[in-house]
Amino acid sequence: MTDATAEFFDALSQSGHEPLLEKAKGTVSFELTNGTRVECWLVTLENGDVNVSRKNAKADCTVRVNKDLFEAIAAGQANAMAAFLRGEVAIDGDMELMALFQRVFPGPPTKRPRRQNGGSVGRSS
Incomplete structure (x- = not known):
C-alpha cells in the first residue's frame, strides 16, 4: 500500500523550488491525526523555495486533519x-x-482524455 502523504511531501521536497509558491513566505505545519497518533510535517516556504521536514515545530500556519482525509487530498481524491x-x-x-x-495539491483525475495533437476541444468552425 502506498503512502500518498509521504509521496506528496517527498515530491514537494525534491522539487526544491515550486513556481506556484513564489509569493509564499513562512512555515506550514501539518498535524495528521490517526487515533491518538499524530504525524507531523513542517514545510518552510521562501518565495518558491521549499524545504520539508518531519519536525514538530511552531509554524505560521498549522493544519490539523485526519490522516485518511489528508491521504485523499494528497492523492487528488x-x-x-x-x-x-x-x-x-x-x-x-x-x-x-x-x-x-493549497495550489500544489493535486487536482482530481480528469475523466476526459486529452487530445494528443494539441488541438482544442469543443466545437469546430
Whole structure:
C-alpha cells in the first residue's frame, strides 16, 4: 500500500523550488491525526523555495486533519478547501499562506482524455 502523504511531501521536497509558491513566505505545519497518533510535517516556504521536514515545530500556519482525509487530498481524491469549509480540516494562523499552499495539491483525475495533437476541444468552425 502506498503512502500518498509521504509521496506528496517527498515530491514537494525534491522539487526544491515550486513556481506556484513564489509569493509564499513562512512555515506550514501539518498535524495528521490517526487515533491518538499524530504525524507531523513542517514545510518552510521562501518565495518558491521549499524545504520539508518531519519536525514538530511552531509554524505560521498549522493544519490539523485526519490522516485518511489528508491521504485523499494528497492523492487528488479530495479538495483541501472544500474539506476546510465542511469543518473536516482545522487551520490556525496565516490563512493566506494556506490558501497559497493549497495550489500544489493535486487536482482530481480528469475523466476526459486529452487530445494528443494539441488541438482544442469543443466545437469546430
